Amino acid sequence: MDQIRIDKWLWAARFFKTRSLAADAVDTGRVRVDGQRIKPARVVKEGETYDIDNGSDRWEVVVKSLSDKRGPAPVARGLYEETADSLKRREMNAEARRLHPEPGTFIRGGRPTKRDRRLIDRAGDDS
Numbered sequence: 001m002d003q004i005r006i007d008k009w010l011w012a013a014r015f016f017k018t019r020s021l022a023a024d025a026v027d028t029g030r031v032r033v034d035g036q037r038i039k040p041a042r043v044v045k046e047g048e049t050y051d052i053d054n055g056s057d058r059w060e061v062v063v064k065s066l067s068d069k070r071g072p073a074p075v076a077r078g079l080y081e082e083t084a085d086s087l088k089r090r091e092m093n094a095e096a097r098r099l100h101p102e103p104g105t106f107i108r109g110g111r112p113t114k115r116d117r118r119l120i121d122r123a124g125d126d127s
Contacts, residue, residue: 004066006031007040012067014076015054060086
């Protein structure tokens with residue numbers, strides 16, 4: 001395989017659940033090469049570095065190999081290598097989310113109960 005579109009590679013590497021989500025991310029500028037926006041039809045080349053924002057995390061990866069088939073996660077991780085700075089930044093963000101969760105994350109769903117409202121108020125008083 002010598003050519004593959006960026007949206008298809010992002011889907012195969014499991015950064016996005018569907019290819020259309022990957023194409024939308026590329027269209028909206030959440031996937032960049034050297035700080036430049038790209039189009040979904042752009043051809044991926046081995047050795048290129050991509051900045052990827054999939055909504056929950058930001059990745060900086062170097063393409064190691066190409067694939068247009070979506071396989072298991074261990075195989076998908078073999079398609080790229082994450083940079084050391086990106087790995088460190090993601091670990092720090094995960095630790096920050098663990099230590100300081102969003103106030104509404106513990107609410108079960110729907111309208112908050114009286115108990116939920118008290119917990120929200122207490123969480124707001126800490127800051």
